Amino acid sequence: MLFRRLLPATAAVAALLLTSACGGASDDTLKGKAEDGTLTIGIRFDQPGLGQRRLDGKFVGFDVEVAKYVAGKLGVPESGITWKEARSADREKLIADGAVDFVVATYSITDKRKEKVSFAGPYFQTGQGVLVRYTENDITGPETLNGKRLCSVTGSTSAQKVASEFAQDVELVEYGQYSDCVTALLAGNVDAVTTDEVILAGYVAENPELLKLVGDTFTTERYGVGLAKDDAAGRAAVSSAIEQMVGSGEWRKALERNIGQAGVELPDPPQVTEK
Numbered sequence: 001m002l003f004r005r006l007l008p009a010t011a012a013v014a015a016l017l018l019t020s021a022c023g024g025a026s027d028d029t030l031k032g033k034a035e036d037g038t039l040t041i042g043i044r045f046d047q048p049g050l051g052q053r054r055l056d057g058k059f060v061g062f063d064v065e066v067a068k069y070v071a072g073k074l075g076v077p078e079s080g081i082t083w084k085e086a087r088s089a090d091r092e093k094l095i096a097d098g099a100v101d102f103v104v105a106t107y108s109i110t111d112k113r114k115e116k117v118s119f120a121g122p123y124f125q126t127g128q129g130v131l132v133r134y135t136e137n138d139i140t141g142p143e144t145l146n147g148k149r150l151c152s153v154t155g156s157t158s159a160q161k162v163a164s165e166f167a168q169d170v171e172l173v174e175y176g177q178y179s180d181c182v183t184a185l186l187a188g189n190v191d192a193v194t195t196d197e198v199i200l201a202g203y204v205a206e207n208p209e210l211l212k213l214v215g216d217t218f219t220t221e222r223y224g225v226g227l228a229k230d231d232a233a234g235r236a237a238v239s240s241a242i243e244q245m246v247g248s249g250e251w252r253k254a255l256e257r258n259i260g261q262a263g264v265e266l267p268d269p270p271q272v273t274e275k
Contacts, residue, residue, distance in 0.1 A: 028098070028228075029228075029231050029233055029234050030074070030101055030102060030227055030228070030231050030233075030234030030237065030238070031074065031233055031234055031237055033101050034071070034074040034075055034076050034101075035075070037075065037076055037077070037080045038076060038080040038081075038082070039071050039074070039076045039080065039081055039082070039101045039102075040081075040082045040083075040084055040099070040100050040101050041067045041071065041081055041082070041083060041084065041100060041101060041102060041103070041104065042084050042085070042086030042091065042094050042095075042099075042100035042102070042103035042104070042105055042226075043059065043061075043063055043064055043067060043083055043084075043085070043086060043103075043104055043105050044061075044063065044085070044086065044087070044105045044106060045059075045085045046177045046178055046179040047061065047063075047106060047178060047199050047202055048061070048202030048203060048205060048206050049061055049062060049198070049201070049202035049205060049258045049259045049262055050062050050063045050064075050106055050198065050199060050202060050258070050259075051063040051064055051104070051105055051106070052064075052202075053083075059083050060258070061258050062124070062254055062255055062257075062258040062259055063104045063105060063106065063223075064083075064104075065250075065254040065257075065258065066104050066123050066124075066225075066242070066245065066251075066254065067081070067102075067104040067225075068081065069241060069245045069250060069254075070102070070104070070225065070238050070241040070242070070245075073237070073240070073241035073244065074237060074241070084099065084100050086100065086103050086105040086107075087153070087154075087155070087176065087177065088153050088154065088155035088156045089153075089154045089155025090155070091103050091105060091107060091117075091226060092113065092116045092117055092226075095116075095117045095226055095227060095228060096116060096117070096228075098228075101227070102120075102225050102226060102227040102234075102238065103225065103226040103227070104123075104225050104226075105226075106196060106198075106199055106223055107119075107223055107224055107225070107226045108196075108221045108222060108223060108224075109121070109122055109222045109223070109224040109274065113226075114229075116229060117226045117227065117228065117229050118226070118227055118228065118229050118230070118231065118232075118235050118274070119224030119225065119226055119227075119235070119274045120224060120225040120227065120234075120235045120236075120237075120238035120239040120242065120272075120274050120275070121222070121223065121224035121225050121238070121239060121242055121270075121272055121273075121274055122222035122223050122224045122270045122272065122273070122274070123223055123224070123225065123242045123245075123251070123269070123270070123272075124198070124222075124223040124255075124267070124269075124270065125220065125221065125222050125223070125267055125270040126196045126197055126198040126217070126221050126223070126267070127196065127197055127216075127217025127218065127219050127220055127221060128158055128161065128194060128195065128196055128197065128217060128218055128219040128221065129194065129195075129196070129197030129200050129201075129213050129214075129215065129217050129218075130142055130145070130192050130193070130194050130200075130213065130214050130215055131182070131185065131192060131193040131194070131200040131203065131204070131211060131212070131213055131214075132185070132191070132192045132193075132211070132212060132214055133185060133186070133188075133210065133211065133212075134208075134209060134210050134211055134212050136191070136192075136212075136214075139191065139192055139214055140214050140215055141166075141214055141215025141216070141218075142162045142165075142166035142167060142194070142215065142218055143166045143167060144167070145162060145166065145167035145170040145191075145192060146167045146168070146169040146170060147169055147170070147171075148167075148170055148171065148191040148192060149170075149171045149173050149189070149190040149191045149192075150162060150163075150167075150170045150171065150172055150173065150190065150191065150192050150193070150194055151173045151174070151175060151181035151184055151185065151190040151192070151193045151194075152172070152173075152174060152181065152193065152194050152195055153174065153175060153176065153177060153178055153180075153181065153195070154174045154175070154176055156195060158194045158195045158196075159172045159173075159174070159194055160172070161219065162194055166218070173189075173190050178193070178195060178199060178203075181193040182203050182211070185211070186207075186210060186211075196221050197213065197217050197264060198259060198262070198264060200213055201213065201259065201262035201264040202259070202262055204262065205261055205262040213264075222270060224274055225238050225242070235274065235275065236275055239272050239274060239275045240275075242272055243272050246269045246272075251269055252269075
């Protein structure tokens with residue numbers, strides 16, 4: 001009888017030991033999620049040079065290479081990565097809902113966003129620019145956009161910044177993706193597109209005879225890796241991986257491979273401050 005009474009307790013202890021040995025099935029931190037050799041990472045699918053899904057299904061770009069490097073440092077090979085599209089308006093929700101483990105998607109670090117998610121990095125710094133058709137001569141910068149149709153994506157603050165600080169009479173147009181804005185620009189449905197210069201430069205590199213950048217950059221945007229707000233250990237691990245990527249020279253090589261032909265000056269790596 002004594003044996004029968006102890007059996008359930010013994011089984012419970014054994015199950016607890018097994019869970020601990022496996023790293024803890026209930027561990028929902030980034031490092032815990034990586035223990036099985038898989039991660040789901042949010043990237044953009046429509047940004048040439050940064051995060052793009054090619055027609056053959058392959059994912060390429062600087063953000064993609066940063067994501068793969070970070071995953072590798074967490075013990076997850078490329079074959080263990082599931083890529084998920086992370087549009088501007090969806091990034092915080094994807095992280096909060098656990099639909100992605102982290103986001104590398106031209107994700108500017110801001111105080112408002114840090115109320116909902118945490119950031120590691122930054123891993124890149126750029127500034128906001130303006131994209132127009134190659135034949136456009138009247139638009140030379142954000143201050144010349146009054147009376148013009150300016151496109152940006154839903155969930156981005158880029159167009160609102162132009163309207164509030166440079167051209168109050170600009171007409172704002174929103175689409176779901178930057179590629180939609182560029183299509184509208186080429187079709188003559190809008191007059192300009194605004195977002196970070198490095199994003200726009202990717203479209204110029206694809207269509208140098210049809211598109212061009214005008215004016216100087218007029219903001220500072222620091223791209224971070226977004227992850228769950230309270231995962232301090234995960235943030236530290238990702239920031240350490242970014243520092244290792246920079247120190248190894250892989251950061252510079254990845255930048256040159258993906259953005260080197262885009263017609264913008266390649267910056268030095270920013271100091272990692274979100275740890």
